[in-house]
Amino acid sequence: MSKTANISINGQSYDLPLVEGSEQEQAIDISKFRGQSGVITIDPGFKNTGSTQSAITFLDGEKGILRYRGYPIEQLAEKSSFLEVSYLLIYGELPSSSELESFASEITTHTMVNEDIRKILDGFPSSAHPMGVLSSLVTAQTAFYPASLDPNRSPDEINIGIIRLLAKMPTFAAWAFKKQKGHPLIYPNNQLDYCSNFLNMMFGLPATQYEADPAVTSALDQLLILHADHEQNCSTSTVRIVGSSQASLYASISAGINALWGPLHGGANQAVIEMLENIKADGGDTKKWMAKAKDKDDPFRLMGFGHRVYKNFDPRARIIKKAADDVLEKLGVVDPILDIAKGLEEEALSDQYFVDRKLYPNVDFYSGIIYRALGIPTDMFTVMFALGRLPGWIAQWKEMRENGEPIGRPRQVYVGETDRNYIDISSR
């Protein structure tokens, strides 16, 4: 028998269907409620609102569980590769070895971008933030592939758009970095794997290929896996809502990149390093900064702490913390801000303010330390996040489309002036 929830408003009772997920999560389906009652629900920040039924990623914030298509993040981070995880997210199953081989080969043959992209890149000043450059170059793909604008194109045409985006994103990201440095652009090298090719475009020189330390490529691959999807977060919801208007894949992903940019979302990894550097420059007194974070009159927040859904620990942060220790040791990097980070974490975990509010280090607390050790500059950190999140955004966009979801259009409770007459300017 189907379950229902009962809501009573001013003595009038309404039965609403309950929707149950495969992990027994329950939701009240209010989609027809306004028609029955004239009442809407309100939930700023969508803190308790499900926007879709999705089969991609499961997370339980209380238990610290994160699974892509049912596979625990811990197993994927240890045993899989970023391209395999991308395939899993986008197509729903782990690939066979021949499927993975042809997926990887398709991606490597689409890494080159149209030469005219260089002209667009030239138009940016070197002071341009690489996230702005990245989102612009992704939108610009609609100009080079105008067929991508057709909302009724075939699954094969959609798929080639997906492959192109996965293939070209490292090129855009690395070129945004080279532009900022004023260095010559390095073209993709299709003999290299996904991460090595990206690192070569970032750090290689025209005459010298960058020889990446295996510890570096494997740490980068793991970081990308850990960022690959995170269900209906701010940027993913943005991708789905923009895509729900039948805007193209490129336009939808570009919007997601912009949503990720903010310091309360993907921009937090940059903000963490800036915060740790400030603390170091200020003498390294972590207690002083802890006090600032707790002071309600001070806007300062401990960046990299707290999460909308994880209220016990962020499973990605556990994996990353260990990876940060390993990478720094393997590369022989001594980073004083790592000690500050560890000190802050230790203090926060035993501080009543943080304990009461269930504030724990999130994925971004340690990712920036690894990126620094890999030689990636601070304002490229969010670009790295976007590179990792791309397959998740694509999978969510594809699912939204295949489900035939309606255009996203929330309602509101209006609190402005009621009806009034126009006042002529001479009388104001």
Ligand code: ACO
């Ligand atoms: N430092 C100090 N206090 C904090 C912090 C923090 N980092 N995060 C939350 N709090 C406090 C709030 O002041 C609030 O206190 P109050 O109840 O006394 O008013 C309480 O904890 C709840 O915070 P909210 O902002 O209501 O929680 P919300 O779920 O809306 O926000 C968020 C989550 C945005 C991640 C928040 O914890 C934050 O700003 N953290 C720092 C930025 C950050 O690291 N972002 C990365 C998120 S992970 C990601 O996007 C990949």
